[in-house]
Amino acid sequence: MFDNDRVTDLRPRLPSPLQEVADDRFARHGVRLLLKRDDLIHPELIGNKWRKLSPNLERAAGRTLLTFGGAYSNHLRATAAAGRLLGLPTVGVVRGDELAGRPLNPSLARCAADGMRLHFTDRATYRRKAEPDTLATVLRTAGAEDAYVVPEGGSNTLAVRGCRALGEELRGRADVVVLACGTGGTLAGLAAGLAPEQRAVGIPVLKGGFLGEEIQALQQQAFGARRGAWRLDDRFHFGGYARVPAELDSFAADFERRHGIPVERLYVAKSLYALVALVEEGAFPRGTRLAAVVTGAPFPA
Ligand SMILES: *Cc1c(COP(=O)(O)O)cnc(C)c1O
DSSP: OOTTOOOOSOOOOOSOOEEEEOOHHHHTTTOEEEEEOGGGSOSSSOTHHHHHHHHHHHHHTTSOEEEEEOTTOHHHHHHHHHHHHHTOOEEEEEEOGGGTTSOOOHHHHHHHHTTEEEEEEOHHHHHTTTSHHHHHHHHHHTTOTTOEEOOGGGOSHHHHHHHHHHHHHTTTTOSEEEEEESSSHHHHHHHHHSOTTOEEEEEEOSOSSOHHHHHHHHHHHHHSSOOSEEEEOTTOSTTSTTOOOHHHHHHHHHHHHHHOOOOOTTTHHHHHHHHHHHHHTTOSOTTOEEEEEOOOOOSOO
């Protein structure tokens, strides 16, 4: 085993494995289920977080990295881990100043242990963080005016282009690709990397909003136009971000038992639930190869 092998760099396992699994809920409808194991790309920069961050780490070229997230953000943890592995200073701007001075939750404690400096900000400021004046104030109060700034969720142009490889790895290997969406940056890139006959279906984990328009804007910035055949299915957010009702939790636990893979609850579980529901609705013709992207892993593992 590798117990004593400290992970000292960001070397990824790419392409990530594509595993076919036997599941009677799919077989019954004559369709196949493949799991795209992006959760195995890197032990700490898991899944799409590696694909989105690595081009930004290169661009940052040693500068302090500053980014944004909520109290349980996978993106903040990945950024903090990258900082530790590369010896880069990191600053995490955390939504909610009421969290300051309280014991850190396990996710933020991990960020701090990885050397991330946490800067708590009130929700009104956090909401306006993309506005130049607000951002300038945040950078100044965080003492990080020269930092390389990565947006919340990590979805900037470099990140979207980085996710194109995910689509390219799936060329010729699946007909429809399903994945969970937060900011939609991963879907924006993935769809651009697919072959013309392939389709992508995104499952938003947040309620309502303008995700379709945002993904289109991300593609416009990254590629100059809308790219690839993609759509969103908005029915599977289960009440909104971080909502995990008992029905979803038991679905995920059952999936773990059937297939022996850990199912992250906030994103991955919703996308797998959606895929099973779509198959049961008869959304795919017999013979369809369905790839579900396992975009992350549970924390703590
Ligand atoms: C961050 C994350 C996502 C969302 O990716 P976006 O590019 O923001 O849509 C999906 N799944 C997991 C497990 C994540 O951690």
